[in-house]
Amino acid sequence: MSLRQYEYALAVAEEGSVTAAAEVLHVAQPSVSQQIRGLERELGVRLFDRTPTGLVPTAVGRAFLREAEVAVSASRRARATARAGADELVGELVVAVQMGFGTPQLPRALGVLRRRFPRLEVTVFEEPSSVEMERLGRRNVLDLALMASCEQTPADAHHLGDEEFVVVLGAGHRLLDAERVALRELAGEPWVRFDRDSALDGVLLAVLRDNELTPTTAARVSQTATAVRWAAHGLGVTLVPASVVPHGYEHLVRPLLPAVSQPVVAVIRQRPGPAEAALLELLRQTWHGSAALAG
Numbered sequence: 001m002s003l004r005q006y007e008y009a010l011a012v013a014e015e016g017s018v019t020a021a022a023e024v025l026h027v028a029q030p031s032v033s034q035q036i037r038g039l040e041r042e043l044g045v046r047l048f049d050r051t052p053t054g055l056v057p058t059a060v061g062r063a064f065l066r067e068a069e070v071a072v073s074a075s076r077r078a079r080a081t082a083r084a085g086a087d088e089l090v091g092e093l094v095v096a097v098q099m100g101f102g103t104p105q106l107p108r109a110l111g112v113l114r115r116r117f118p119r120l121e122v123t124v125f126e127e128p129s130s131v132e133m134e135r136l137g138r139r140n141v142l143d144l145a146l147m148a149s150c151e152q153t154p155a156d157a158h159h160l161g162d163e164e165f166v167v168v169l170g171a172g173h174r175l176l177d178a179e180r181v182a183l184r185e186l187a188g189e190p191w192v193r194f195d196r197d198s199a200l201d202g203v204l205l206a207v208l209r210d211n212e213l214t215p216t217t218a219a220r221v222s223q224t225a226t227a228v229r230w231a232a233h234g235l236g237v238t239l240v241p242a243s244v245v246p247h248g249y250e251h252l253v254r255p256l257l258p259a260v261s262q263p264v265v266a267v268i269r270q271r272p273g274p275a276e277a278a279l280l281e282l283l284r285q286t287w288h289g290s291a292a293l294a295g
Contacts, residue, residue: 016054109282128198161287170234190218190236
């Protein structure tokens with residue numbers, strides 16, 4: 001048995017299906033099915049019953065999953081601790097980042113972390129939904145989450161800085177002559193928006209609502225680069241963090257009046273290990289341009 005099998009079984013129990021578990025774990029569905037079947041063969045028991053509403057743990061499965069949760073949590077903490085007597089971190093660090101937030105800062109901080117601790121393995125994935133990020137944090141799946149501050153943000157989150165948002169206009173747009181674009185001047189514009197449960201779409205709706213504007217949706221996309229490209233081709237305007245604008249599109253970007261920014265926070269697991277603490281400190285330094293990052 002492996003800890004990965006435990007993690008897969010816990011995800012299936014949480015989601016109620018192999019397909020949903022695979023999406024959460026960011027792996028292929030057959031991989032999850034294979035691992036669960038192998039685990040059941042090795043244990044000699046059935047862990048899940050198939051019901052009309054999904055997969056439900058059996059009585060034996062529930063008992064097993066309680067112990068599996070303890071084992072997975074302990075393993076993650078152990079893998080992130082320093083080796084006895086050595087100034088080195090080993091193991092795995094699982095980081096989730098909300099799309100569009102910390103785009104320049106996270107890679108730089110992770111680069112420094114890996115140079116200092118080359119035996120530390122880092123897994124990073126993007127998760128656009130604030131609700132899903134909060135749920136993953138509750139399940140103790142994540143070591144660190146980098147996200148926009150929202151209603152689900154825990155009280156002990158660490159404020160790193162703020163992301164400025166800009167509007168992207170199409171080539172030849174009437175507002176490109178302005179140094180800044182007043183929000184009221186965007187009344188009636190079609191919008192290239194993001195997935196409905198994403199933090200970026202939440203920011204857009206809040207900004208428009210605060211300025212008594214109602215968006216006309218031209219299209220919805222999942223990636224910031226796609227939104228910028230589509231806006232540039234005249235499909236509609238879009239609102240993105242300034243740091244995610246791809247090279248070559250800067251001439252179509254304008255800051256807003258009044259300025260729009262979004263607090264960005266880091267949430268680390270309860271009882272964090274030294275790897276999480278090191279990454280959090282590096283993110284703080286990166287956000288504020290600290291010279292300590294040169295190390």
